Each structure stands twice: as C-alpha cells, then as structure tokens.
Amino acid sequence: MRDLGIYLVANTESCQPRSTLEAIEGAVAAGVQWVQLRAKNETAREFFELSIAAAQLTAGKAELLVNDRIDVFLAARAAGAAVTGIHIGQKDIAVRYAREVIGEGIIGLSASTDEQLAQANADAQYIDYLGVGAIRATPTKKDHPTPLGIDGFLRANGLTELPCVAIGSLSAADAAQLRAGGAAGMAVVRAICAAEDPRAASAELLDRWEGAK
Template identity: 55%
Template structure:
C-alpha cells in the first residue's frame, strides 16, 4: 500500500484537548488517506485502545500506521483492527527486525535526518528489498511537537534528500499550508503534517485545503 500525499501524524499532545479519534475522523472525512498515530507518553494498553477506536474511522478509507510501538501495532492487529503498519525512528528496533515482526505485507516507514541515515536505508534496501517502504525526512522546519528535532533542512535541504534517497520521501517537521506546493515540487512523495490539522479549528476543512494544495501541484 502506497498512499501518501498529505499524511497526517495524529499526535495526542497536539489536539487542543480534543479526542484523537475525533481529529482522525475529521481528517479522513476531509480526504486524508494516510494517518500515523503518535502517542508518545501513553501506556501501551491505552494506546492500543486509541488505535482500535481510530481504526473504525479509517477502515477501508485510509492507511493507519502506529508510531514507534510495534507491540501496539501487533496487539491491535491481533484484536482485529484494520491497521496497516508502523513508523519507527532511528533509536527504535532495527528496521530489518521490525519487518520480521510485522510481516511482508505491512507498511514500514523509517525516520531519517542525515545523509548517513539515508545512505544506510538505501544500503539496507539494496540488500533486502522491501524492508522499508518510505523515509520520513526532516525536520523541514523547527517544530515544538518534536523537541529533539535535528537541524532544520528547509525546502532546499528536503529537495536534496529526495535526490539522495532510493525510497519515497515524506517531508516532515513544522509543515503548514505554505510549504505544501514547494515540497511537492521537490519530488517528495508526501508531506506529513501535525498541527496544521490537529490544532486547526476545523480539522476537516484544514485537511481538504492541504489536499487541494497538494493536488494543485500536479500537471
């Protein structure tokens, strides 16, 4: 499954107090087709419950990915949730091991922030094709949703990363509506947004606007 474009990272800390499932439903109603759930400080059992709840809104409509927690993904899938994969960072379990755990048909995304990390992903993909499905590359801009973000790349740096990567690149990090067109023109396979939808007064309208901006860059 390769559904990117505008990619929602639904972050439990960025919803202005609203239930995460409500944000996900609104975003999917607005046309979002890839959703990653990020609940950094949530216990595994509670996170699994959130995944199950969100899956009711994404089933058959959007790919649902779990951030970092391979155990939560496996538990949700074993419970019958329509969940498609995981996204991991450089400090999580190695990508090759995660692929073994989640199986060949699940989506696996990996964060990358440097030339060396992109090169390592390229080499892994050469040795074991199909291990990684895409790279989440950033931060494009500084962002409060990830305090340990690397030095911002900007639009030019993201375009350079696209050129270095053998895998589809999803741009991430402080992205808002003004970034969508230039990042799409850089060759990115998608743009991951957090606050641009999660913190919006009307998440559905925000999602639709971002998608229209993305689609407007296509010939």
C-alpha cells in the same frame, strides 16, 4: 513514485483539547489517506485502545500506522483492528528486524542525515517510505534533528530512490514547492490537529497538494 499525499501525524498531545479521534475523523472525511498515530505520553493499554478506535475510523479509507510501538501494532492487529503498518525512528529497532516481526505491513522510517539515508538505501527492501525532516523546528518532537529547510529536504530526496515524506512545521503554503521538488508526501501535525476545523484544514491541504501536480 508512490504518492502519499497529505499525511496526518495524529499526535495526541497536539490535538488537545479536541480528542485525537476527532482530528482523525475530520482528516479522513476530507480525503486524507495516510494517518500515523503518535501517543508518547499514553500507557501501552491506552495506546492500544486508541489504535482500536482509530482503526474504526480509517478502515477502508486510509492507512493507519502506529508510531514506534511495534508491540501496540501487533496487539491491535491481533485484536482484528485495521492497522496497516508502523513508523519507526533511528532509536528504534533496525528495520530489517522490524520487518521480520511484523511480516506484511507498511514500514516507514525517519531519516535526516546523509549517513541515515545511505543506511536506508542499504535496507530499502524492508522500507516502504522515509519520513525526512525536520524541515523546521517543531515543538511536537523535542528531539528533532537539526532543521533541514525545504532546500535540505530536496537535497536529501535526491540521495535515495525511496519515497520521501517531508515533515516539520509544514503548512498548506509549502505543498506546491515540496511536490514540485519531488516529495512523495507532506506530513503535518498541528496544521490539522490544532486547526479549529480539522476537516476544512485537511481539505485545504489536499487541494494545495493536488493543485501542485
């Protein structure tokens, strides 16, 4: 099973008043190897420019995925930025068509229900990993599905062979249970973005994850 470890979802709104780039820089310096850039309130140009800047911090150190906006991903890649994939949701275009559009690159898909997991299994050839949650209610995604809880995540993880990354108000205290239960990774937003010291918070998360082997 692919180990995605601690996975930062760098949500621009959650990083305020600190810059999103500061949070990414701290996480990558600590050793986080997966970063998803989420910019729901920015224009396409702003998101593009942020992707270019973020890629300068992650190049050669971490995978950098663009949330939802395939157009932003393609533009950043065309500009030579080291963006390595996209993460899309159930309301975005179907993964098979996303794969046709981006070609080589990582595709992550959000899934939470049995039906969504079954469809992901059918489309597994186009998908690199699943983001499964929300584990708990979270203010960073107001339209999140009904929270699964960790037990619900573990059940969902058993319904697919695809690597599953847990997400939804997670903290360092959740790392051991999730990894022991077979999670391929643990995605966090506020645990790093809202931390007083993003690098130290990332290091603690990584220590907890690695300690749960």
